[in-house]
Amino acid sequence: MQGTIRRVVTGHDADGRAIVIEDGPAPNVRHNPARPGYYLTQLWITPTSPAPIDNGPDPTLSPVALQPPPLGSVIRVIEFPPAALELRNLDPDAAKAAFALFGGQQALTAQHAPNTRHPFMHRTETIDYAVVLTGEITMLLDESEVTLKAGDMLVQRGTHHAWTNRSDAPCKVLFVLIDGQFEPALAEKFQDGHA
Numbered sequence: 001m002q003g004t005i006r007r008v009v010t011g012h013d014a015d016g017r018a019i020v021i022e023d024g025p026a027p028n029v030r031h032n033p034a035r036p037g038y039y040l041t042q043l044w045i046t047p048t049s050p051a052p053i054d055n056g057p058d059p060t061l062s063p064v065a066l067q068p069p070p071l072g073s074v075i076r077v078i079e080f081p082p083a084a085l086e087l088r089n090l091d092p093d094a095a096k097a098a099f100a101l102f103g104g105q106q107a108l109t110a111q112h113a114p115n116t117r118h119p120f121m122h123r124t125e126t127i128d129y130a131v132v133l134t135g136e137i138t139m140l141l142d143e144s145e146v147t148l149k150a151g152d153m154l155v156q157r158g159t160h161h162a163w164t165n166r167s168d169a170p171c172k173v174l175f176v177l178i179d180g181q182f183e184p185a186l187a188e189k190f191q192d193g194h195a
Helices: 092-100 184-191
Strands: 006-012 018-025 028-031 039-046 073-080 126-134 136-140 145-149 153-157 162-164 171-179
Touching: 006 039, 073 162, 126 136, 126 145, 136 171
Parallel strands: none
Antiparallel strands: 006 018, 028 039, 039 073, 073 171, 126 153, 126 171, 136 145, 136 162
């Protein structure tokens, strides 16, 4: 099944010994029929930093959110289909609906900048680590782009961006998002209408 990723979660028994609490498919997978071949698999969430280390309930069973909780983090794998498949009939309203599935419509910038490079251009106030697991993906920035291949790693620091898979095969990317805060002078530029 697409989007299925084995997840092993460890914890402690009553005596403090290390044990496996869970071993199986990550239970929170999102797929939108309007985006054929796109799967978002939520692997884990920390609610704050320092993160609580406990045997608490699975935090991924809550609704999926684009950004991590305040002071928290999230790790997920996204499978991107080839752009030729994903971008058919995709206008700004459809992009907004797709991002709304995980509460991310406020991060989209296409509705504010109609001449944007891609309908999924967005910005989050996060530091994101991205590791390409399989395939090839291109990150679009305001006026430039970079193509990443399996094994490549990227640090994304709150930039205006979108992802597009220009190949003919799916691409899987592991993302870790950490809550952040824009430096005040930079935040002011975004409030002044810059992308």
